[in-house]
Amino acid sequence: xxxxxxxxLIDEQVAEVAASHELPGDRILVLFKGNTFExxxxxxxxxxxxxxxxxxxxxCICGEWTVGYEVRA
Numbered sequence: 070x071x072x073x074x075x076x077x078l079i080d081e082q083v084a085e086v087a088a089s090h091e092l093p094g095d096r097i098l099v100l101f102k103g104n105t106f107e108x109x110x111x112x113x114x115x116x117x118x119x120x121x122x123x124x125x126x127x128x129c130i131c132g133e134w135t136v137g138y139e140v141r142a
Contacts, residue, residue: 096139098125109136 092098101116103109106129110121118138126137 092139095142097142098137099140100135100137102133102135106134109134113138
């Protein structure tokens with residue numbers, strides 16, 4: 070496999086998106102799941118997340134909620 074000599078516009082955009090979604094070096098992403106958004110936040114509270122309302126990302130896929138928190142490593 071060879072590397073192209075010139076980056077395409079798509080290559081540049083993919084690199085830009087990847088860089089913008091990176092977490093700072095001292096942070097990790099912790100995810101909690103539940104049947105509802107509230108249930109996922111409750112799981113975070115049980116795991117000693119100080120402020121379960123301060124989530125950084127969330128998604129609902131096939132009826133299951135996932136809530137993410139950036140925490141210091």
